[in-house]
Amino acid sequence: MKLKLLAPVAALAFVVACESTPDQSGAATGAGQATGPRPGSQEDLVANVGDRVFFDFDRYNIRGDQRPTLERQAAWLRQHSAVVVQIAGHADERGTREYNLALGQRRADSARDTLVALGVAPARISTISYGKDRPIALGSNEEAWAQNRVAITSVR
Amino acid sequence: MTDRLLTDRHYEALEALSFGRRGLLAGLAAVAALGLPGTSRAQGPVIDITRARTDPMPIAIPDFAGAQPHGAQIAQVITANLARSGLFRPIDRRAFLQEAPDATPRFADWRAIGAQALVTGKVDQQGDRLRVEFRLWDVLPGNQLQGTAFTTSVPNWRRIAHICSDAIYERLLGEKGYFDTRIVYVAESGPRDRRVKRLAIMDQDGENHRFLTDGQWLALTPRFHPSVNQVAFMSFFRNEPRVYLLDVDSGRQSLLGNFPGMTLSPRFSPDGNSVLLSAIRGGNANIYLVDLRTRRERQLTSTGALDVSPCFSPDGQQIVFNSDRGGNQQLYVMNADGSNVRRISFGQGRYATPVWSPRGDLIAFTRIAGGTFAIGVMRPDGSGERILSEGFQMEGPTFAPNGRVLAFFRETPARDARGTGYSARLASIDITGFNERALATPTDASDPAWSPLIP
Numbered sequence: 001m002k003l004k005l006l007a008p009v010a011a012l013a014f015v016v017a018c019e020s021t022p023d024q025s026g027a028a029t030g031a032g033q034a035t036g037p038r039p040g041s042q043e044d045l046v047a048n049v050g051d052r053v054f055f056d057f058d059r060y061n062i063r064g065d066q067r068p069t070l071e072r073q074a075a076w077l078r079q080h081s082a083v084v085v086q087i088a089g090h091a092d093e094r095g096t097r098e099y100n101l102a103l104g105q106r107r108a109d110s111a112r113d114t115l116v117a118l119g120v121a122p123a124r125i126s127t128i129s130y131g132k133d134r135p136i137a138l139g140s141n142e143e144a145w146a147q148n149r150v151a152i153t154s155v156r
Numbered sequence: 157m158t159d160r161l162l163t164d165r166h167y168e169a170l171e172a173l174s175f176g177r178r179g180l181l182a183g184l185a186a187v188a189a190l191g192l193p194g195t196s197r198a199q200g201p202v203i204d205i206t207r208a209r210t211d212p213m214p215i216a217i218p219d220f221a222g223a224q225p226h227g228a229q230i231a232q233v234i235t236a237n238l239a240r241s242g243l244f245r246p247i248d249r250r251a252f253l254q255e256a257p258d259a260t261p262r263f264a265d266w267r268a269i270g271a272q273a274l275v276t277g278k279v280d281q282q283g284d285r286l287r288v289e290f291r292l293w294d295v296l297p298g299n300q301l302q303g304t305a306f307t308t309s310v311p312n313w314r315r316i317a318h319i320c321s322d323a324i325y326e327r328l329l330g331e332k333g334y335f336d337t338r339i340v341y342v343a344e345s346g347p348r349d350r351r352v353k354r355l356a357i358m359d360q361d362g363e364n365h366r367f368l369t370d371g372q373w374l375a376l377t378p379r380f381h382p383s384v385n386q387v388a389f390m391s392f393f394r395n396e397p398r399v400y401l402l403d404v405d406s407g408r409q410s411l412l413g414n415f416p417g418m419t420l421s422p423r424f425s426p427d428g429n430s431v432l433l434s435a436i437r438g439g440n441a442n443i444y445l446v447d448l449r450t451r452r453e454r455q456l457t458s459t460g461a462l463d464v465s466p467c468f469s470p471d472g473q474q475i476v477f478n479s480d481r482g483g484n485q486q487l488y489v490m491n492a493d494g495s496n497v498r499r500i501s502f503g504q505g506r507y508a509t510p511v512w513s514p515r516g517d518l519i520a521f522t523r524i525a526g527g528t529f530a531i532g533v534m535r536p537d538g539s540g541e542r543i544l545s546e547g548f549q550m551e552g553p554t555f556a557p558n559g560r561v562l563a564f565f566r567e568t569p570a571r572d573a574r575g576t577g578y579s580a581r582l583a584s585i586d587i588t589g590f591n592e593r594a595l596a597t598p599t600d601a602s603d604p605a606w607s608p609l610i611p
Contacts, residue, residue, distance in 0.1 A: 101390075103462065105436050109436075144570075
């Protein structure tokens with residue numbers, strides 16, 4: 001049950017983050033925005049765009065509720081055209097090591113393909129999979145597993 | 157008596173049977189087959205090991221006479237090997253009525269303590285060389301079943317003990333042993349999200365342990381070349397996960413193949429001339445065969461699916477692998493050229509990590525069903541599925557070379573959000589599902605691969 005709850009909560013967090021984006025960029029183009037992440041940085045991506053998309057168990061398709069995050073990432077990448085990113089795919093621990101390495105790669109590829117379809121040049125995006133071998137959440141429960149079924153975009 | 161027996165040896169046969177070519181066993185020079193009157197393979201106690209549970213055979217293994225501490229140490233290693241197999245019950249040495257017999261044993265003394273079989277030996281040290289004589293006796297009639305002498309360099313004494321253990325196992329059980337073998341695995345340390353995973357190698361009893369990689373990059377899924385001196389594995393070297401070959405003695409690593417994306421799940425062919433692996437292109441994982449002499453790649457599957465964990469049958473004619481082409485992970489078998497693919501797993505749940513028994517009769521696998529992981533075996537046509545062990549998470553079965561014992565790894569769940577309590581450890585189990593035991597390692601451990609008998 002927790003599993004089903006978490007993803008919407010995470011998505012909601014990103015929506016909130018997204019809503020704040022216009023304010024922040026407006027302030028940045030104005031003057032005196034001394035604090036806050038540097039535009040185009042990893043911190044900017046995390047705080048104002050959302051750096052990760054979540055997947056269902058044993059699936060690699062981009063869920064409808066996760067697509068807005070990739071749309072924001074694509075817009076952000078168009079805005080910061082010098083930025084190069086890597087997408088790392090992960091899987092929860094409830095699978096075998098080799099299969100999960102392949103599944104994590106597929107998740108990273110799904111996220112990349114979506115960004116490319118949204119107009120980002122393929123050469124700006126590399127991918128890697130860590131399978132279940134570099135978990136984000138360290139617990140052994142549904143909540144942790146949901147966080148580990150993920151593709152995370154990071155600035156290179 | 158000993159003199160009579162020892163002068164009876166055949167030096168010719170001794171030279172012809174020499175062990176240990178090349179580095180792994182530098183200097184294990186000679187094996188003497190002591191042909192003795194009255195020795196016959198048809199005689200002697202034999203354990204019926206076809207049943208799921210069997211009464212272990214009581215066996216006495218007193219210290220070998222002669223040079224110490226090697227005489228006592230060799231007896232201890234043999235005792236530990238045979239006890240771990242679950243098929244022998246070494247008798248407590250405190251019950252022995254005769255110590256370190258170096259002549260014909262007093263059989264009445266061994267019958268009195270219930271020994272069915274008796275192992276005796278003698279060690280001579282000449283400089284840096286050991287000469288080890290070993291004899292196996294059927295206690296009731298007082299017959300010698302086997303007599304062998306080995307000459308080797310002193311640091312190799314453990315291998316002599318393992319080779320003696322294999323000889324005892326084979327003579328009394330009627331099938332090859334698995335003690336003169338090694339295990340390569342992934343040694344794990346540190347917190348879960350920054351875990352160091354490095355390759356390590358050890359004898360099957362955990363001795364002679366050493367690390368093969370330094371831990372700077374994730375190293376996963378090692379598998380032995382039939383020669384036991386090379387390992388194929390996956391490394392995240394420079395954050396580009398690929399299959400590499402590693403020379404065990406020199407530590408030298410080399411990239412295998414010329415693939416643009418991730419390669420994973422390597423497995424040598426039985427002849428050692430090629431490697432099966434999965435390569436990811438366009439979001440799909442397909443199986444390739446890389447010829448080690450020409451370095452040419454040949455694509456064996458081409459589906460819009462994840463085909464991983466391929467493994468040859470011991471005759472090299474077929475390949476088993478797992479694929480989600482049917483919607484979720486199941487086991488498939490195909491001919492070695494990629495033709496005639498058929499699904500073999502139809503039970504409840506997902507099936508993964510298939511490995512073909514060296515005997516050819518079984519395929520071991522990981523099954524994930526109902527939130528539980530299990531290690532099981534089935535026949536190559538998918539019939540006769542049996543689950544051997546179940547738990548929170550376990551995977552990666554690997555057969556001992558005689559096909560009777562499997563190693564795998566078991567994980568314990570984290571108790572909290574910091575990952576406290578998570579661990580991974582190696583275990584072994586008989587293919588009957590009996591005699592599950594922990595394989596001791598210095599740190600957490602995963603992905604064991606059991607070597608063939610050392611050539």
